[in-house]
Amino acid sequence: MIRQKMTFGLIVKYAILIITSLIVLFPLLWMVSVSFKTKLELFSAPYSLLPSQISLDNYITAWGYAPFGSYYINTIVITFGLLFIQMITVTMAAFAFARMEFPGKNLLFMLFLTQLMITAQSTIYPNYMTISRLGLLNTRIGVMLPYIASAMGTFLLRQAFMALPTALEDAGKIDGCNVAQMIIHVFLPQVQSAMLAFAIMSVTNHWNEFLWPLLVTEDAGSRPLTVGLAIFAQQAEGGAEWSLLMAATLMVSLPLLLAFLIFQKMFVEAFISSGLKG
Amino acid sequence: MFTRISGQSSFAGLENYISMFRSREFIEVLKNNLIYAVFSTIPAVIFGLILAIALNTRIRGRSFYRFAVFYPTILPIATASMIWVFLLSQSIGLVNHILDLLGITSGIDWVNTSPYAMISIIIVYIWKYSGYYMLLFLSGLQSIDKSLYEEAYLEGASTLSRIRRITLPLLSPTTFFVVLLAIVNSFQAVDQIYVMTKGGPHNSTNVLLYYIYEYGFVYWDTGKASSASTILFLILLITTFFYYFGLQKSVNYER
């Protein structure tokens, strides 16, 4: 590494980083500040940086205005339930693509990967029709179904499996493992970091998903947080309940933000590996 | 192909396409989407690159900067858009207040007037994704051999010329992927439009996916929604094709 003096270049770099960080961070800070203000305060002194008092009233009111409790449960079930199913499908697919030979493998893999770019987001309409025919509208399963096979996860795991030495497989065979045992006992323990990266990506994506659940869910029984919040915000004829809205927004975003704050390194790794290699 | 799924028999779909391409609205939607793709992708990628270069130094507080710039990526965009609607409010929004204090302009009606509505959703895109692209560039940068820089440094090359001569050329595969990813992201934008503008004012922020949503789920016009879905599908398919083409090549190159 080069010795660092306080060169002009370095000063510019610091300036860029500090200014950008402040700008990007500001909306979050502002949201926190507004969420504590009363309506009266918000409209009479809209630009004061700190609220005059810290009160949780907005949070309590927002919680009561919409069934956020059910929304939380739905989001958690959808996100983690999906991750669980994906872990199974992705492992099997990745293993097949990485370690088995069958005709048409490459073509199949290409087709599979198309899903990386053409996400369920862009095929909402046909997907909606399918879910509707299956009678799965307004169920959590309906929200999850288009995502149960993940191309990104398959790709990540396939890469990880391929990087493992063939000796591993041979050792497994000698011990008399069948394929399932081999995957579980021999291969999976070796690819934990790829699994974790995928898990983080999957959870982040599905926690934040909006349009698809907006369409297929119809009430608090299956509706996740993001959709619940948007509906809460769009109550057409009411006033502009900004402070309530900011409190609700924070309630929705907090779990992931906290997770990111604590596991920053893992998140960063996950996003890098899924973005570039996949 | 989608018309069949949606329940229409035979090839009645063709009429849908013709009438769609004849409608002013749809052409406008395509144009908007193109504008959005170009003007959100370019700045977000450039910002990402600049930030990555700045961060790829031994610098104090790295993880703070990384958190500050990257956190919007993990926020739901529907939620993030709500913060921005408030920040961009003409009368009580902070953005106008600051612009006013700095004496730049005053009283822009961001989400309600054209072209500012489009600029607003572009700002949100840049805010949301720059940090992500930064991260991708950063990992690209870290794979560049440090000794190249040492050499250039000893030769007395300035920071800028090192960036131009070493960083940019060696980073070009990463740039290629990031740009494609950014384009794909821009065609899948809909959450911020649903929350911020509903495609308005006068259709100026209506993009393809929002159009599909509106025809499919507000007007219940099966034909139009299916045809527009196919168009979007084709656009993404073409982009994806380039992506894999590049992927295949770069993998060969590395190994």
Place this chain on the structure above:
Amino acid sequence: MMKKVLMVMLVSMLAVTTIFANGSSEQAGSADSEKMTLRFFFPIGTAGDLATIMTGLCDEYSAQNPEVEIEAIYAGDYVQTFQRTLTSSRAGNPPDVAVLTNADVWTAVDEGIALPLQSFIDAEGPDFLDRFFPAMLDDCKVAGEYVAIPFQKSTHVLYYNKDMFRAAGLDPEKGPETWDELVEYCKLLTVPGEVYGVEIPIDFYYLAVFILQNGGTINNLEGTETYLDSPEAIETVRFLRSLVEAGYAPAKRLYGDSSSDFVAGKAAMMYNSSGSLAFVRDSCAFDWGVCYLPAGKERVAPTGGGQFVICQGTSPERQQAAWEFIKWMTEPEQAAEWSIGSGFIAVNPGAFDLPVMIEYNESLPQAVVARNQLEYAMGEYPKTHDARQIAQTMSTAFESIMAGIVDPETAMRELQADCDSILSKYR
């Protein structure tokens, strides 16, 4: 470390999924054969803890009528409530009752999911409909036939900042009476770059309101034709555009942003729903009042909101039970309770004589103005087939006129042509 994190994640996921995976699958019809469970989809169109009030009302009904249970299902905003009603009906599992906005009532009839109500009304006797404000019944008819019953209705009034009126030398107890006065007031109240004289929500609803005030018509009774390029309509948008050109009004606002500008002292007057009364009361640091909407050639007070629809595809017994429930919900006591909780106007004039309502009106005297204005009330337009699409087309055209992108006459001609092509299939 990594291994532990993974294990914990996997185990907790497994637990969560097995417990909840089937939690949301829908149960059609109750297993309890003694009791009839009516499914009721309702939207929430205003802010507030309305779901609780609604559930309370339904529980009360179930308690009074042991043979029926009302399952109140909060389905989101109006668009989502209709989406859900439509998809459930198509899937053969319609709700018994749904609250729909006027535009969707038309689509519900087009889709064949709304039950005609004339026979129920006839069975109640000739003066049954007198229990409603007549204007509210406008939105209950499709092509002249009753298919809905009023439930949550709002009207729109002009809100004004009395402090600003005083500062400008205007009488704080009197708002502008006519369009001409509106312009004069704006001249006095506008502070360029600081305060707009007036803010008007720019959407189909207000486009229709202003055209009606100017003596125009929006569509024919059958809902197959619009008249948006009439001289009255073109004159109307010219007038509105002139407010923007003079700097009196912004080119675009919707309901929420107007309220927020008004209470922040950035707009001296605003057109807005009576549903915003409570919000304005709680957020204003200044003295404010409301008055009737200024009259053009005619005085027109618009109404909006939702009405009850009974769905097709259920048994006659269920339909009759649904009708009884609707009747109960629109009686004075219930109308008053819902009005006080939600800010909507009670649909039953009898509600206004109840002590609770009198008390409420004393606490929010501005609400009385809204009620009195109903004398001039008209329903919500457009009343056509494909009303959502017509409405969106109108909003888009209105926005481009107000932004000065297209000149009013051309824009209205194009708008009429677009509406013609949408409606041609119904002629």
